[in-house]
Amino acid sequence: MGKPKLFYDLLKYSSLGLEMGAAVVIGLLMGIYLDKRFETYPWLTLLFMCFGFVAATKALIKALKKGIFLEEEGEE
Amino acid sequence: MAAETFIILDHTPLHSALEKIEGIDPAPIIHAGLVSLLLVGLAITVSRSYKSNPRIHQEEKTFTITNFMEMIVGGLLNFMQQTMGDHAKTFLPLIGTTGIFILISNLLGTIPGFDPPTSNLNTTLACAIVIVVATHYVGVRTHGVKYIKHFMGPVLWLAPLMFVIEVIGHLARILSLSFRLFGNMFGDHMVLGIFMGLVPLLIPVAFMGLGVFVSVVQAFVFTLLSILYISGALEEAH
Amino acid sequence: MEKLVNEFSFGLFIWQTVLFVLLVLLLRKFAWKPILKAVNEREEGIKNALAAAEDAKKEMQNVSADNERLLKEARAEREAMLKEAREIREKMVADAKVQAQKEGDKIIRKAQESIEGEKKAAIADIKNEVASLSVEIAEKILQAQLDNKDKQLKLVDQLVDDIKLR
Numbered sequence: 001m002g003k004p005k006l007f008y009d010l011l012k013y014s015s016l017g018l019e020m021g022a023a024v025v026i027g028l029l030m031g032i033y034l035d036k037r038f039e040t041y042p043w044l045t046l047l048f049m050c051f052g053f054v055a056a057t058k059a060l061i062k063a064l065k066k067g068i069f070l071e072e073e074g075e076e
Numbered sequence: 077m078a079a080e081t082f083i084i085l086d087h088t089p090l091h092s093a094l095e096k097i098e099g100i101d102p103a104p105i106i107h108a109g110l111v112s113l114l115l116v117g118l119a120i121t122v123s124r125s126y127k128s129n130p131r132i133h134q135e136e137k138t139f140t141i142t143n144f145m146e147m148i149v150g151g152l153l154n155f156m157q158q159t160m161g162d163h164a165k166t167f168l169p170l171i172g173t174t175g176i177f178i179l180i181s182n183l184l185g186t187i188p189g190f191d192p193p194t195s196n197l198n199t200t201l202a203c204a205i206v207i208v209v210a211t212h213y214v215g216v217r218t219h220g221v222k223y224i225k226h227f228m229g230p231v232l233w234l235a236p237l238m239f240v241i242e243v244i245g246h247l248a249r250i251l252s253l254s255f256r257l258f259g260n261m262f263g264d265h266m267v268l269g270i271f272m273g274l275v276p277l278l279i280p281v282a283f284m285g286l287g288v289f290v291s292v293v294q295a296f297v298f299t300l301l302s303i304l305y306i307s308g309a310l311e312e313a314h
Numbered sequence: 315m316e317k318l319v320n321e322f323s324f325g326l327f328i329w330q331t332v333l334f335v336l337l338v339l340l341l342r343k344f345a346w347k348p349i350l351k352a353v354n355e356r357e358e359g360i361k362n363a364l365a366a367a368e369d370a371k372k373e374m375q376n377v378s379a380d381n382e383r384l385l386k387e388a389r390a391e392r393e394a395m396l397k398e399a400r401e402i403r404e405k406m407v408a409d410a411k412v413q414a415q416k417e418g419d420k421i422i423r424k425a426q427e428s429i430e431g432e433k434k435a436a437i438a439d440i441k442n443e444v445a446s447l448s449v450e451i452a453e454k455i456l457q458a459q460l461d462n463k464d465k466q467l468k469l470v471d472q473l474v475d476d477i478k479l480r
Contacts, residue, residue, distance in 0.1 A: 008158070008304060011297060011304070012304065015252065018255065018256055019248055019249060019252040020248075023244055023248035025248075026244050027244050030244070051237075051241050052244055052248075055241045055244040058245060102326075105326065105329050105330065108333055109333060112333060112337045115341060116344065118345070120344055122345050122349065142349075146352060149350070153353065168350060169341065169347070173338045173341045173342065173346070176341075196330075198326040198327040201327055201330075202327060202330035202333075203334055206331060
């Protein structure tokens with residue numbers, strides 16, 4: 001039972017980096033698009049980039065919180 | 077695109093027809109179609125073997141495609157039951173198809189002359205979109221309106237902000253899912269193509285082995301991440 | 315990076331999505347459902363076999379427990395019967411003893427009674443005899459001494475008093 005869980009967690013953590021990067025990129029792209037649309041350069045770009053950062057951090061926190069493997073390591 | 081010299085399906089009538097209609101490079105579609113045909117053929121073989129002999133047991137030691145497929149299904153089901161329990165059987169068709177499609181697509185790249193469909197961003201994006209859409213569909217279906225709580229933070233006045241952030245997070249998932257597969261396969265295929273061009277003997281074999289390894293690992297990663305995302309949508313909001 | 319992003323083309327993407335969804339649906343129909351069914355059936359079969367084995371085991375245990383119980387019951391019954399028989403025997407012996415005692419007592423009492431009766435009768439007989447004898451004696455004596463009637467009576471009384479039994 002322990003092995004697949006370890007597997008999942010390793011996978012989650014290893015995929016975390018790309019996900020965080022992607023979050024920032026997505027935020028940036030959304031910001032650029034909205035700035036073009038509403039001609040408010042550079043404010044929305046900056047704002048959405050911040051959102052992207054927050055989303056990345058949130059993904060990190062979520063992954064750490066839900067780490068089944070890390071939780072169980074203490075018990076076993 | 078990489079390794080133009082090895083694409084043999086570029087000059088079929090279907091290719092030129094598609095090119096005329098869409099004005100796009102149809103090679104990935106043709107390759108994906110090839111993989112799909114292969115899989116459907118496999119599926120029909122398997123289902124036929126069930127029809128001719130409905131009770132095939134694993135005790136039969138002979139190696140048949142059906143037994144092999146059942147072995148794969150058993151392993152996958154086991155993996156899925158670790159995270160989503162009883163739901164595993166519901167999502168097996170989706171996850172299983174994704175996994176096997178990506179695996180065969182990846183492996184197609186190791187055969188000289190073929191491009192893996194997954195080395196095209198559009199293919200991987202299609203897979204990722206299907207998975208993510210299925211994830212949210214599943215979420216809405218199991219939780220109803222309450223599913224929106226997954227997107228809201230714990231504090232009410234922060235909810236719109238959290239919603240934007242969560243949407244960014246989910247889009248990032250699509251992006252990371254598709255880009256990981258695409259990047260790995262593209263790079264792998266590119267390296268293989270370059271070495272094939274440079275030294276046509278022996279060394280490409282090593283890279284082919286590497287290609288097989290990367291193919292299997294990436295298909296596995298994609299599948300497991302899909303399982304994780306879907307089981308995440310099945311959970312209660314916290 | 316620019317080049318990679320530029321690779322995205324909407325038409326191709328839509329086509330691939332449609333193709334992939336179609337593939338999912340087709341495989342679902344042709345491959346996953348039958349395989350899942352087979353896997354389910356096998357699981358069910360294994361489960362059933364296990365359950366049957368469990369049942370059989372339980373049955374066996376029940377049977378042996380039953381046997382054990384029956385044996386115990388039979389033993390207890392035999393014990394009880396033996397005990398009862400012993401009790402009956404003892405009771406019978408005791409009863410017989412009491413009966414015999416009673417019978418003996420009765421016989422003895424009867425004998426005593428009859429002895430007593432006989433004794434009394436004998437004594438009465440003797441008394442009567444003695445009385446008549448005395449009278450005869452007195453008559454004889456009185457025949458000899460006819461002269462005095464008063465003397466006579468006096469004598470008789472004296473005689474009777476003398477003969478008084480203890």
